[in-house]
Amino acid sequence: MLGLKALAGVAALIGGAHAIGQMTCVSFDSTSSSSDFAVVSNGQAAPIYYSSEDWGGVQLAATNFAEDIERVTGVKPALNNVTTSSMSSAVQSNAYPIIVGTLGQSPLIDAIVNQTNLDVSSIEGQWEAFMTRVVSNPIPGVKSAYVMIGADKRGTIYALYDHSEQFGVSPWYWWADVPTTQHSELYVAATGCAHGSPTVKYRGIFFNDEQPALQNWAMEKFSNGTGAYYTGSPFNSEFYTKVFELMLRFKANYLWPAMWSSAFAVDDPLNQYWADFYGIVMGTSHEEPIMRSTPVEWDIFGSGPWDYSVNRQNIYDFWVVGAERGKPYENIYSVGMRGAGDLPMSSTTDVALLQQVIADQRQILTDTFNGTNVTTIPQMWCLYKEVLGYYEAGLQVPEDVTLLWTDDNYGNIERFPIYSERNRSGGAGVYYHYDYVGDPMDYKWITSSQMAKTYDQMSLAVDREAVRIWILNVGDLKPYEMQTEFFITYGWNASIWTPDNLNSFVYSWAQREFGLTDTDSESITQIIANVSMYNSRRKPEMLNATTYSLANYREAEIMLQEWDAVLNASTAIYNTVSAAMQPAFFELVQHPVEASHTVATMWIYAGINNLRASQARLSANEYFTKVQDLFQKDYDLEVEYHTILDGKWDHMMDQTHIMYYYWQQPMQDTMPYVTYIQPRKDNIAGVMRIVPEQSLGAWPGDNMNDCAQGYSCPNPTLTLDPYIPFQNRYIDIGAGGALPFTFTISTNVSWLDLSITSGSISPSAPEQRVYVSVKDWSQVTGAETAVVNFNATSPGQPMLNVPVTFIANHTVPASNFTGFVEGDGVISIEAAHTSSNTSVSGIMWMELPGYGRTLSGITPLPRMGDNGTNFTAGTGPSVTYDFYNFNTIGQAGNITITTYVAPSLNANGNDRPIAFAIQVDDEAPQTEYFVPYAAAGSLPAAWDGMDGFAATNIAAVMTNFTAAPGAHELKIWMVEPAVVVEKIVIDTGGLLPSYLGPPESMRV
Incomplete structure (x- = not known):
């Protein structure tokens, strides 16, 4: 993790305390520069002017901008909707106004550009770009003005909201109730702020799986309790205008609306109008073609089965309505078709039928838009689940249609455009999930997606030119606020974010939202990283x-x-x-x-x-x-x-989340199964229970875990060596029933240290733990055995003795060895802790801090280095790890190495499956293609189930080697880009079952 000074430094580079990932031009101190423009000073606010001919969404954003200034300073600027000719007479004498507008749409701005020869070449014709600056004599009678110019409608809107955020108004001021920090003085630099076209053209969110939380909340807050006439949905224009403003404030521009019991254009006839007015591009999900909700609208207005092979005309007519209804507005039309209920169309891939579907949909668009060239109408085809199979089976998708590649619903993108697919005029994009319903299990309750993982996957999308559309399944939106904003912010400008400065996003976010000190902001950065890591495990x-x-x-x-x-x-x-x-x-x-x-x-x-x-x-x-x-x-x-x-947020946490019985959410939260011991009855084996570390059994008496036989088992045994990370073992002493007792602990050797030697146990204090360690390893030669005796005394009961055999094994690596040392029959290494790191062709293994399940990951960067090619095993970039083992499995000279890699999928296409190679000493490197084969449109069997890649968020790759006791070098080679290695575990005969693998071994 970056230290405090480093975090603050990076934050300063990519944004001030109130700005995240953007150029800063705002200050609150009049002494900072004499050329700064006063937005508010001495209780007076600069008036705001815009053209009455500008876009309605721009005028609305300007109104919000004025309100934002009042939120910060308590002073509301005068807001003036003027024509060019009336501007001069409208400006008060000696006033220095803010003038807002869109190139080519605002006569006011066009006049300023023409009269002052203002250079707008950096933004002219650019998608969503903007520039701001102080301009002298912008129009007759005005000495100076702060001019905010957008290249298009959203460019102007983003310029306004960009400044609002820097002033201190969080995009989440309503949606997360973030207060605004007050300032009496407010200035902008004369040079202003600017931003070119974003990295990703369409950056959006998708409300999905919105029942019970979001829908119940909206029903209470935005509807009459019964919802829309046809659907009962509460998602009306009052709800959506709140959403549209939020999206624009964090620079999103594209929305897939709630769809499972809703129909955006039907629920409220004003929904489409207001989306377009605000400046939000509308779409529909991967299963909803031509701007029609499916299955909701089809169930209400359709006729016959949702089967194009037998009901073509009715479905065709249904789509015509969607196209005509959407014609006046800015949309991206989903094309293609899935079966009813978000399921495959049929049990077999019918490529010819889908070709007909797309051809017909294109004809509908051509007819609806009065013969407009269909290639100019934004369209998207989502390669979700079996649809990817249709594509791989040869379905020809028109070049102008954006191919939307998808993740596996768990944050691992299945495939990206390969080289031959990157020159399509429609480009490519990504559909990504923070929320999901389906196999192996739903997840939609709480944040569980790592920002580092999102960065890794979406930076791959940038590298491979999948930047036309990004859409994020946000479920109910809350409580994914910060993670959602990061996804959109990264799409807004991917160039400024690197693995080394990701933490600065959270650091800046904490300061913007809560006004925290540097120390507390750093603490929040670690808190957020830890929560998302623990939940993503x-x-x-x-x-x-x-x-x-x-x-x-x-x-x-x-x-x-x-x-x-x-x-x-x-x-x-x-x-x-x-x-x-x-x-x-x-x-x-x-x-x-x-x-x-x-x-x-x-x-x-x-x-x-x-x-x-x-x-x-x-x-x-x-x-x-x-x-x-x-x-x-x-x-x-x-x-x-x-x-x-x-x-305010009643119902927003209605989502059930405890005790799933299968993939679908339970209808009610249910407590985990627990059991109860009879507290008044004596234990038939005696008053004392002894449980040593690493045992599921207990002594005295019978227990199936005490030995294979389950009865008449020998006394327990514990082992310890100098290189076990904990440096000790523990033994629990517990009550077996109602009787209290006192205990003593003794040993027959002087080199053992006991953390306690006596104590008492009672029903009110039923447990104590003793730690056993070696005082001085120099007193132990090789493997020596001791006995630790536990004696319990209870009134009216015979004294109870349980001996525990303790073996101390004094292992010592060679004196000149440096590296990881075996402890307890295993060597565990975090992948970032390399002994050496060798680059090839400008590519080397780099750390992704905070990534994965335990510490971080390493991946070869840059991924498109050496023209995106791969390497044969033993020729590419490599990392090495020095280790020393004392044992081998069964003492037969063999070891097993488990490489924990992220469950990344074969994103390079079927002929370039993801891989790495692993080598010990001079043995030949072994190449591991760790994702099993799966038919296109499906996931490998290893992905599914409660122990699969998705559930465990890891792929454990096992490789066998020979390695006699002694010093060795392990090497991992790059074969394919995009592989992420998190951890390496070497089993020398003592590896025990666990979820995360052993903690990292000691390094000498």
Whole structure:
């Protein structure tokens, strides 16, 4: 992670405290420069002028701009809608106005350009570009003005809202209740701000899976409780105008509207009008051709089956209505066809039928637009699921139609345009998910997508020229606010963001939204990174009681500690922000943290309860109660969200999220299964339970996990060597029933250290833990054995003794070795911690900080270096890792290396499957093509299921090598670009099951 000074420095380069990813030209101090233009000074605001002939959306944005100035300063500028001829007489003497307008649309702006010879060549004819600056004598009678010029309608709108954000008005001032920081003085630099055409032409969001949360909320806030006449939908123009303003404020321009029980153009006849008025380009989702909602509108107005092979004319006529209805407005028309209910058209790929569908749709557009060349009408064909199969099977898509490539619904883009597809006039784009309903399981409750992952995938899209359309499935939009803004901001200007400065986005966002100090902004950066990492390890909906190992590598305990740390950090800041700021902080940070912490902790506690019950430990009951409490707290947090600000966001957290029984959401949240031990009954094996680390069993008595036989098992054994990261082992001492007891612990050797040697256990304090470590390894030669005796005494009961065998194995690497050392039969390495890194053809492995499940990832960059080619194993860029092993599997000379790689898919096309190569010492590199084959339009079997790539967010690639005990070099070679390596685990015979793999080994 970047340090505080580095973060502040990067933030200054890409935006000030109130600006993210943009050029800054705003200040609040009149002494900064004598040439600065005063927007508000000494209680007086510069008047704002715009042409009455400019776009309605520009005039509306100018009105909002004036209101934004008042939000910041308390002074509202005079807003004047004027003609060119009336401008001079309208300007008060000695006034220095702000003049706003669009090239070619505002006679006022055109007159200024002509009269002053203002150079607008940097923006003229450019999509959504703008420039601002102080202009002397812009029109007769006006000495100087701050002129804000857009190359087109949205260019002007973005110029206004760009300044509003810099003034201190968050794009989320309404949608996340972010207060505006007050300033009495407000200035802009004479040189102004400017922005050329964005990286991505159409940058949009998609409301999807909007029931129950968004729809219930909108029903309460925007409708009469019954919704639209035909559909019952609450998504009317009052709702959508709130959405349109938000989108424009964070520089989005394209929307797929809510669709599952809604029909945008039917629910409110004004919806299309207001979208166009504001300046939002409308589309429809991948399954809704020609601006018609499917299946909603078809179910209401259609006739016959949704099957083009048997009902062509009725479906054709249905589409004609959509084209004619959308004709007056700015739209991108979805073409192609899917089956009813977002399913495949048929069980077989019918390419000929789809060719007919597209040909007919093109004819409809040609006829509707009065013979206009159809290639000039924006169209999109989304290669979603089986549709990609049709394309790969030979479906010919007109060159002017944008091909929208898609992810796997879990953030891994299935394919990008290959070289031969990059010169299409329609270009390419990406449909990406932060929310999803379907196999292997829904996820739509809380933020669980990593910004680093989004950057990785969308930067690939930039590299491979998929930049015509980006559309993001945002589900209900809340609580994905910050992540959504990053997606759009990256599409607005991808050139300024790199793996090294991603954290500065969150840092600047924290300052903009909450006015935090540098230290607290850095803390928020880490909080957001941690929450998204922990939730992306496995979506909260997919958690269960044994996701994280309860016995091995202290995995579940570390997860609890990590969640506690992030909650404590968030709560500390939440408790210090002002009362006015707390609602925004709660919505954007505290609730996602606390709600995620509650659910994750509850599941782990359920696992502990079940395990301890199976071990006959009375403390299981404590966790029974904790699970119940957390289950209730989960709902309490939901209620808190729904009641802040007098219920403004009531229903927004209605989404169920606990105890899925299959892929679909449960109809009600259900508490995880827990069990209860009879607390009044004596344990038949005795008063004391002994549970050593790495064991699911317990002693004394019988337990299926004590040994294979399950009864008459030997006493437990623990091992320790100097290179186990924790440097100790623990043994839990617990109550087995109602009887209290005292205990003593002793050992027969002097080199063992016990953290405690005596204590007491009772029903009110049923557990204690003893840590066992080696005082001085120099006292241990090779493998030495000790016995740790646990003696329990309870009134009226015989003394109970449980001995634990403890083996200390003093392993030592060669004195001149530097690198990772085996501990506990395994070597675990974070991929970023290389011994060396060698570039080839200007490409080298670079770190993606904060990426993945544990620390970060490494990937070859630049991806299109060496003309985007690949390498044969052993010839490309490489990284090395030095390791030292003392053992091999079964002492037979073999090791197994598991390389944890991101579940990236074969984005280069079927003839370039994603791959890397791995090598140990001088053995031949082994190339790993780790994504199994799948027919086009489908995903590999390894992707699916609760242990698949999607659920685990990892692909674990196992490779076998020979490596006698000693020092070795492991090398990973680039074969294909876009592979991301996160972690490497070398099994020398001691690897134990866990979700994340062992913690990183010690390095000497």
